[in-house]
Amino acid sequence: MTEPTLFELSSPGRTGMTFPEPDVPRFDLPEAGLLRDDLPLPELAEVDVVRHYMALSRYNYSVDGGFYPLGSCTMKYNPKINEDTCRLPGFLFTHPLQPIETVQGNLMLMYQLQEWLKEISGFAAVTLQPAAGAHGEFTGVLMMRAYHKARGDSKRVKMLVPDSAHGTNPASAGMLGMTVKVIPSDARGNVDLQALKAECDDTVVGLMLTNPNTLGLFDENLEEVIRLVRECGGLMYGDGANLNALLGIVRPGDLGFDVMHFNLHKTFSVPHGGGGPGSGPVGVSERLADFLPAPQVAILEPAIGDTPPLYGFVTPKHSIGRMKAFHGHFGGGLVRAYTYIAMHGAEGLKDVSQYAVLNANYLAARLRGTYKIPYDRICMHEFVMEGRVEGSDVRALDISKRLMDYNFHPPTNYFPLIVHEALMIEPTETENKDTLDRFADALLAIAEEARTNPEVVKNAPHNTPFGRMDEVKAARELVLCCWLPEGYESSR
Numbered sequence: 001m002t003e004p005t006l007f008e009l010s011s012p013g014r015t016g017m018t019f020p021e022p023d024v025p026r027f028d029l030p031e032a033g034l035l036r037d038d039l040p041l042p043e044l045a046e047v048d049v050v051r052h053y054m055a056l057s058r059y060n061y062s063v064d065g066g067f068y069p070l071g072s073c074t075m076k077y078n079p080k081i082n083e084d085t086c087r088l089p090g091f092l093f094t095h096p097l098q099p100i101e102t103v104q105g106n107l108m109l110m111y112q113l114q115e116w117l118k119e120i121s122g123f124a125a126v127t128l129q130p131a132a133g134a135h136g137e138f139t140g141v142l143m144m145r146a147y148h149k150a151r152g153d154s155k156r157v158k159m160l161v162p163d164s165a166h167g168t169n170p171a172s173a174g175m176l177g178m179t180v181k182v183i184p185s186d187a188r189g190n191v192d193l194q195a196l197k198a199e200c201d202d203t204v205v206g207l208m209l210t211n212p213n214t215l216g217l218f219d220e221n222l223e224e225v226i227r228l229v230r231e232c233g234g235l236m237y238g239d240g241a242n243l244n245a246l247l248g249i250v251r252p253g254d255l256g257f258d259v260m261h262f263n264l265h266k267t268f269s270v271p272h273g274g275g276g277p278g279s280g281p282v283g284v285s286e287r288l289a290d291f292l293p294a295p296q297v298a299i300l301e302p303a304i305g306d307t308p309p310l311y312g313f314v315t316p317k318h319s320i321g322r323m324k325a326f327h328g329h330f331g332g333g334l335v336r337a338y339t340y341i342a343m344h345g346a347e348g349l350k351d352v353s354q355y356a357v358l359n360a361n362y363l364a365a366r367l368r369g370t371y372k373i374p375y376d377r378i379c380m381h382e383f384v385m386e387g388r389v390e391g392s393d394v395r396a397l398d399i400s401k402r403l404m405d406y407n408f409h410p411p412t413n414y415f416p417l418i419v420h421e422a423l424m425i426e427p428t429e430t431e432n433k434d435t436l437d438r439f440a441d442a443l444l445a446i447a448e449e450a451r452t453n454p455e456v457v458k459n460a461p462h463n464t465p466f467g468r469m470d471e472v473k474a475a476r477e478l479v480l481c482c483w484l485p486e487g488y489e490s491s492r
């Protein structure tokens with residue numbers, strides 16, 4: 001650490017607060033044996049604490065600070081109006097255990113958000129409970145299992161997952177005790193139909209498909225893939241993490257998916273990556289609607305004349321039960337996503353996806369002469385290139401580290417696994433052409449450095465507060481507490 005800790009800055013007697021004289025009788029402290037005075041708390045003035053945390057915050061890279069092309073993560077700019085709405089007193093100072101009559105506005109917002117997500121995705125019903133995408137997957141796969149079970153179809157234990165899938169997909173199925181079968185991709189980056197056919201039998205729970213996939217490609221045989229899975233009695237799970245490419249253009253529910261999670265913290269501008277809690281609502285087709293988690297926000301009594309409807313909670317007939325305490329991440333997730341959708345409207349959301357796709361294709365066009373794009377066709381909102389340069393031995397990791405010197409966040413590294421030295425780049429719609437050009441220029445300059453002065457790339461970063469970390473050592477010898485007062489054991 002180059003920054004001193006609060007303990008090191010501490011000076012006896014300094015204080016950040018003064019208490020007023022009490023207006024209640026003084027009370028004696030418990031007997032000395034119950035107190036300890038050896039706890040070394042730092043003593044500082046308020047200004048010292050503020051400056052300390054401000055200094056630490058400057059070590060962070062953020063989407064408010066610069067371009068953040070972290071593929072598959074959709075690090076779009078988070079509009080500041082979201083912060084205003086989620087802090088409105090009616091949202092901020094309510095409690096989930098209040099009687100429903102006193103929180104009708106909150107319930108109306110949740111109901112409306114469910115309706116909007118249904119319209120955007122083409123699904124019959126939506127739950128807002130799951131805390132993130134992975135939690136949504138787990139919820140969705142639970143419903144798939146419940147569906148098969150309810151039909152007395154008990155031999156289905158096999159979940160099909162393409163090799164380009166995010167690691168959470170096999171993890172979600174694995175956590176439910178299912179056997180995961182990996183389906184390879186074909187030469188164009190689609191699901192390999194022959195391999196899929198070979199696995200389709202009456203033990204298939206379903207297929208978990210990300211579309212567009214993590215190569216940023218729309219599966220060209222999607223109808224055939226869905227037909228094959230249907231034919232053997234399986235269900236289609238859609239990983240909605242890449243929905244940012246599809247808004248207002250195509251609806252996963254119409255395509256034939258049975259269930260899909262939304263990542264409100266990706267597509268719908270809820271801050272993430274240390275910025276706040278995620279939110280992973282799940283949409284389902286008609287045949288899974290009865291299995292949704294409970295409680296579900298619904299209209300209990302319809303509007304009559306001037307009397308507004310009464311919103312409340314219902315339990316779906318064959319509900320898998322509760323997936324999350326209370327009602328999901330209400331203020332941090334749902335209110336922000338609601339604001340984002342309301343601000344954009346249908347046309348605006350379509351623009352979002354069209355600009356996201358345009359930006360990704362523009363960057364790919366500027367880089368493809370210098371970097372290899374192995375599955376090279378028109379991409380959706382992201383693309384994957386090889387982090388290698390002809391005539392140099394620099395690797396994807398080196399290129400990413402060097403990008404930090406140019407003040408850009410690195411792209412996603414080494415994912416998806418099917419691309420050698422993968423660099424997955426997702427610009428999002430919120431970046432303008434100047435930014436995209438500066439980023440492309442930086443990557444082209446790094447390619448030139450890799451050929452003429454490779455050491456400067458291999459030893460990067462040079463301009464950041466810290467140099468290259470020993471990531472293996474950090475993982476193997478985890479130290480959770482960097483400073484310990486004398487006499488305290490390390491937590492190692």
Ligand SMILES: *Cc1c(COP(=O)(O)O)cnc(C)c1O
Nearest residue numbers: 072132133134166168239241263
């Ligand atoms: C982000 C992501 C997930 C997991 O979502 P979380 O919200 O991070 O849990 C799953 N699949 C894909 C393709 C993703 O990009």
